[in-house]
Amino acid sequence: MKFNRIVIKVGSALISPDNNGCSGKYIKAIAHFITQCRKANIEVILVSSGSVAAGRHLIKHGSPTLSIPAKQAMASVGQMQMMANWQQFFDVPCSQLLITHGDLKDRERYTNIKNTLSTLLANNIIPIVNENDTVATEELKVGDNDNLAALVALLSEADSLFILSDINGVYNKNPKTHDDAVMINEIAEITNDVYAMAGATNNPIATGGMKTKIQAAEKAVESGIETYILNGTNSQVFEKILAGENPGTRFLANKNINNAKKHWIKYTLKSHGKIMLDSGAVNVVKFKGASLLPSGIVDITGEFLAGDAIELIDSTTKNVIAKGICQYSHRDLARIKGKNTEDIERILGFYPSTEVVHRDDMVML
Ligand code: ADP
Numbered sequence: 001m002k003f004n005r006i007v008i009k010v011g012s013a014l015i016s017p018d019n020n021g022c023s024g025k026y027i028k029a030i031a032h033f034i035t036q037c038r039k040a041n042i043e044v045i046l047v048s049s050g051s052v053a054a055g056r057h058l059i060k061h062g063s064p065t066l067s068i069p070a071k072q073a074m075a076s077v078g079q080m081q082m083m084a085n086w087q088q089f090f091d092v093p094c095s096q097l098l099i100t101h102g103d104l105k106d107r108e109r110y111t112n113i114k115n116t117l118s119t120l121l122a123n124n125i126i127p128i129v130n131e132n133d134t135v136a137t138e139e140l141k142v143g144d145n146d147n148l149a150a151l152v153a154l155l156s157e158a159d160s161l162f163i164l165s166d167i168n169g170v171y172n173k174n175p176k177t178h179d180d181a182v183m184i185n186e187i188a189e190i191t192n193d194v195y196a197m198a199g200a201t202n203n204p205i206a207t208g209g210m211k212t213k214i215q216a217a218e219k220a221v222e223s224g225i226e227t228y229i230l231n232g233t234n235s236q237v238f239e240k241i242l243a244g245e246n247p248g249t250r251f252l253a254n255k256n257i258n259n260a261k262k263h264w265i266k267y268t269l270k271s272h273g274k275i276m277l278d279s280g281a282v283n284v285v286k287f288k289g290a291s292l293l294p295s296g297i298v299d300i301t302g303e304f305l306a307g308d309a310i311e312l313i314d315s316t317t318k319n320v321i322a323k324g325i326c327q328y329s330h331r332d333l334a335r336i337k338g339k340n341t342e343d344i345e346r347i348l349g350f351y352p353s354t355e356v357v358h359r360d361d362m363v364m365l
Contacts, residue, residue, distance in 0.1 A: 005043040005121075005158045008034065009149035009216075013166040013203050014232045015050030015082060022054045022078075022085040026233050030164065031089030033238035034126065038092075040242070043121045045156055046094075046128045047149040048086065054078030075133035086128060095125050098132035102140045104151055104268050117156050144208040150216035151268060153225050154260070161220045162241075163213050164232030166203075169249030170210060174199035187251045190218045217251040219267050223260070227251040262363040265323060269309035273302020273330055275356070276315035285312060286321055286364070291355035294344065297337040305329045311365075312357065324362035327353040 014026040034044050052071055055078025061070045079098070087094045097116065103109045120127045129152055131142055142148040146163055153161040171181035177199070187194055198210035217227040230237050230248035240247040277285065281296020298315050306329050312322040328336070333356065336344050345351040 003037070003042045003160050005045070005156065006037065006160045006162060007045045007047060007149050007153040007156065007158045008162045008164060009047040009145055010049065010232060011145070011163075011165045012049040012053050012207075014164060015048065015085070016053035016056075019053055019203075020057050022050065022081050024085065024089070027085060028089055029235040029238065030232055031086065032235075033242075035090065036238070036242060038124075038126075044126060045117060045121070045152060045158065046086070046126060047145055047152055048082060048128050048130055049145045051075040051078035051082050051130060051133060054081040054085070072134045079130065079134070082130075083128060086126075090126060093125050094128050095120050097127055097129045098134075099129065099148075100132045100136040100140045101142045101268075101270070102136075104142070104155070105270070110155060110264070110268075114155050117152075144212040146208045146212040146216040147219065150219040150225075150227075153220050154223050154263060154267075158225055161216070161225050161227040163216060163227065163229045165213070165229065166231065166233050167210075167229075168231045168234075168247075169229045170194075170197065170214070172197050174210070176202055184249055185246060187217070187249060190214060190221070190251065219263075221251050221253050223263055224253045224255070226253040261360075265309060265325060265361065266363045266365075269323075269325070271302075271311045271323060272304035272308040273300065273310045273326075274313050275300055275310055275326070275333070276313050277321070279314075279316060282314045282316075282321060285362075289359060291359040291362070292324070292357040293341055293354065294333070294336040294339050294356055295341070297333065297356065300330050300333050300337060303330050306332075306352065310357070312362075320365050322357075322362050322364050324357035326357055328356055 010030060015022055017023055017025055037044050052074045055074035058077050059070055059073045083094060083096055099113060103113060117127055131145060131148055142151065149161060167175065169183045171183050173181045175181035195214055198214050201209035213229055220227045228248050228250050237247045275297055276299040277296050278298050281292060284290035285292055292312060304310055304326060306327055308326060309323060310326045311320045314321050332348055335347050339347065341354050
């Protein structure tokens with residue numbers, strides 16, 4: 001495998017091995033690996049966790065369960081510490097990108113991030129991305145940096161995603177709790193069986209465990225991005241990667257790449273509601289590649305605005321058949337559901353679009 005542009009995600013266990021403040025213990029070897037990649041003309045975008053752990057000892061807190069303001073204050077002060085910790089190991093500048101799910105789901109902000117990243121790379125700067133934990137509320141969060149790294153890999157059109165953790169790769173069960181766990185070197189397809197192997201983490205400062213890493217791999221490989229889960233505590237792993245070997249778990253990239261917009265709809269956008277379709281609409285949307293028109297809608301649930309993502313549901317089987325961007329708000333849709341297209345303007349007083357969900361804005365599930 002020849003790498004051109006890679007995204008490297010570094011887990012909190014590597015930033016803060018003692019759960020309290022930043023450490024260079026593992027970061028030094030990772031930074032050295034990044035420098036070697038750059039010398040080999042491989043562009044690197046770093047996604048770094050650990051701001052809360054890095055700032056934990058600087059904010060007074062009583063209980064082990066942290067309040068949201070305490071956590072966000074730790075993230076705020078810890079982000080500086082974490083960036084300074086990285087910067088000391090590079091002789092080129094690092095830059096900081098703090099993003100939330102809200103930034104990724106907005107097409108214009110998404111494009112801004114994409115352009116900023118390529119400008120930084122073109123100027124030999126190392127971009128370091130993290131979720132903006134200081135402002136993000138739960139509903140605005142990607143939630144974990146594994147999935148964030150996959151979204152960054154998609155957006156930056158990277159060819160590979162390296163998820164560095166404190167474990168050699170994916171095992172058939174959690175190796176921290178099962179002595180007989182066996183590591184899997186290569187995963188060609190991410191099935192339910194693969195998800196069933198993934199357990200939680202027993203690290204109190206980590207969020208994801210193996211499940212979010214597999215979700216991230218699934219997002220990436222579907223867009224043709226090869227994904228590795230690697231042990232970032234072992235510097236030999238980096239030598240092996242540079243020598244073209246696979247020292248961890250490799251997820252093979254899918255050759256049938258989905259187009260980027262559909263991928264964004266499927267994975268980046270959160271669904272705000274459901275539209276129930278009659279059998280005629282299910283048939284044309286599912287099998288004939290048609291857009292959804294108001295006449296095929298029997299019911300609507302949820303509250304959404306024009307431009308939000310929604311799910312299309314078969315009202316008979318209740319199965320989700322597709323996800324797409326709706327051209328109408330739930331309020332307007334309630335007034336035109338079941339009606340013919342030519343009645344839209346008379347009922348609403350305006351006529352934004354013939355289609356409720358255009359085919360180009362829809363991904364089948
Ligand atoms: P990070 O902070 O690096 O993102 P996490 O602690 O969230 O890492 O996730 C890694 C942990 O996931 C491992 O240390 C291990 O305890 C746990 N884990 C659960 N199931 C598995 C599995 N099947 N294979 C490997 N690790 C697993």
